[in-house]
């Protein structure tokens with residue numbers, strides 16, 4: 001575990017100090033990442049679902065990251081999606097560049113190696129990506145102003161990936177909606193509180209490929225993905241077993257490895273949820289370095305509220321001593337601004 005001292009990291013919710021050697025016990029003081037069993041969340045008994053929501057509350061307030069098992073997404077759907085990622089990134093660069101993300105108005109398509117810089121102090125990220133979203137026609141002018149809607153862009157040379165990747169996407173939307181209900185319960189809200197804001201439009205899914213970095217001499221300014229927090233409400237990440245790369249920063253400045261665990265996804269809180277919860281839920285900083293010597297693929301799904309939603313601090317997360325830290329903000333504008341800063 002490496003430790004990082006006293007640097008400032010720019011996030012959409014303001015600069016964040018990356019602490020070192022703190023001795024106070026405080027949120028973010030963790031040495032391992034909890035595992036949530038979602039069987040309870042799928043139980044017909046509300047008391048079970050609340051029990052699961054309590055565990056989610058503990059994970060979000062202490063760590064900001066947790067694994068989920070028994071998530072109901074079939075193994076085959078996941079492995080087919082990973083196969084699509086391998087096939088897509090194996091295409092010639094020329095083919096992939098035909099759907100270059102910067103040529104699209106709605107942030108869909110291909111990002112080449114070093115095409116993103118997640119950590120402003122870095123020199124580009126050592127991964128390539130392929131972004132897709134929910135396909136819909138804007139229902140209002142304000143909706144279309146975000147320019148996030150519209151069709152996905154599939155590679156001409158590999159039309160076969162569309163069906164399996166879309167299938168995985170749809171499973172993620174279902175899972176994400178379930179998780180939103182769990183988040184609502186965990187915050188003492190009606191289970192359906194977020195339902196009307198999550199039609200699935202506010203979601204971006206990425207296929208990512210991290211080529212191996214030199215094991216002995218990693219350039220700390222050019223990581224697989226530099227230190228960052230996510231923008232949306234929460235992220236559900238699929239990792240391949242046996243290939244360790246993701247690291248999560250605790251409040252003592254230590255990087256804790258989010259080792260891939262069989263049958264699980266990794267979930268983390270993003271900056272939008274930190275805003276909803278007045279920073280009660282931690283949008284924890286993380287990064288990925290692929291030192292394994294083999295190619296690594298991962299599939300994050302960034303789950304957010306629909307872009308027309310106003311994100312505002314929930315009353316249940318404020319008190320006299322904890323007044324709202326954030327002003328209400330339009331979800332679409334917020335996400336678009338964060339994307340503009342990254343590309």
Ligand SMILES: O=C(O)CCC(=O)C(=O)O
Pocket residue numbers: 208225230237239245246286287288298299300
């Ligand atoms: O690939 C990973 O393990 C992490 C990806 C990630 O943090 C992101 O895309 O925001």
Ligand SMILES: [Fe+2]
Pocket residue numbers: 228229230235286
């Ligand atoms: Fe991330």
